[in-house]
Amino acid sequence: MGLSNYDPTEEDYVSNKHEDKIYTSDFPNGKILSVVSDDFQSKEEIIYETGRTQIKATFISQKDQVVELKIQKFEIKAGKLVPASEVRLDTKNLITLTNFLKFITSANLSSVSAGKLSFEDNLELDEDLDKKLKTLVSDEKGKETLIKLFEDGYLTSDLDVPDLIKKGLTKNKIQEKQEKIKEFKKLIEDPNVKEVSDIQNFLKNNPWIFGPEYKNLDFRDAGFSGHPDGRLLRIDGLSDILEVKLPSEELLRADDRERQYISPKLAESLGQLTGYMEYYYSEYSHERDDETGHEILEDRYGKYYKPKGILLIGRRGKELVKNSTSQTISAEPKNLRRLLSYFHWVEVLTYDDLIERAENALNNLIN
DSSP states (O other), X not given: OOEEEOOOOHHHHHHHSOTTOEEEEEETTXXXXXXXXXXXXXXXXXXXXXXXXXXXXXXXXTTTEEEEEEEEEEEEETTEEEEEEEEEEEHHHHHHHXXXXXXXXXXXXXXXBTTBOOOOTTOOOOHHHHHHHHHHHHSHHHHHHHHHHHHHTSSOOSSOHHHHHHXXXXXXXXXXXXXXXXXXXXXXXXXXXXXXXXXXXXXXXXXXXXXXXXXXXXXXXXXXXXXXXXXXXETTSOEEEEEEOOTTOOOEEEOTTOOEEEOHHHHHHHHHHHHHHHHHHHHOOOOBOTTTOOBOOSOOTTOOSSOOEEEEOOOSOGXXXXXXXXXXXXXXXXXXXXXHTTSTTEEEEOHHHHHHHHHHHHHHHHO
């Protein structure tokens, strides 16, 4: 292949230049490298019988890298070559394509059948590939990629996904989460535990403990009404807000006639949480796509649409309350439901409730 400077229009370049010959055009910060590909050898046949493909890469000298790849297709209209379609790949997508092509060239493709790719029985993983696969299955995005490959039929197995989990696909990850739950139990039993620096930090790093409907926990500004402790981002794109109180707080009381009512601390916390919810309900405004005018359906920029309020506070047993009184009673699930069923869109979770849910979710994967 030759190398020379050339800077005509793309149509002139494609119609007149030789296949597989590389040309360059300079610009202040780098070069454009171009090459034309075609199945025909004769220029006369090319111009009248088929289109051509021009592949152009932009090279930035200061970065010492190709920053964009453009693939331009041409077609014949009225005896002339004109642009038909193009694909542009930025650096990230170009790297993805490069890695994919490296995989294709190094793989054993003789066993490809009906769209399935399998490897020889004696395939051995080198150390680098082994590390990459382990990283893939331990990452949320990586797991999504694996599931997508199963759904698309590129990976086949006599086992279904739950069986794969039982066979150890995520065994280390499950054990890691079990250890995290033990760590959390130890944390909330510490009489000197701090609400923000201890509990909130743990929850921020382990949002999975709230259940499979949530994928992230972060902190946002609620405006003049104050700052809720956290925003739980749901898998459906919407959000719920979280208020965190200490595990030693009192939740329920009963009077001499055994009539039950919520404690002053729980009443105060519910008032605080509903204040945040009122802010979001009243301040929300519809966002619309600038081009289509359609409403944007996912929560963005902290403008949460009708969020549910979650209050994490206290323990079930009255003996665990730091400042209990003779009227303090246990916050058993039925007692809480009896008094809190009138609070719509508000969920009060004890720390025991939260741990119980997390443990049950892991048990469902194992058993």
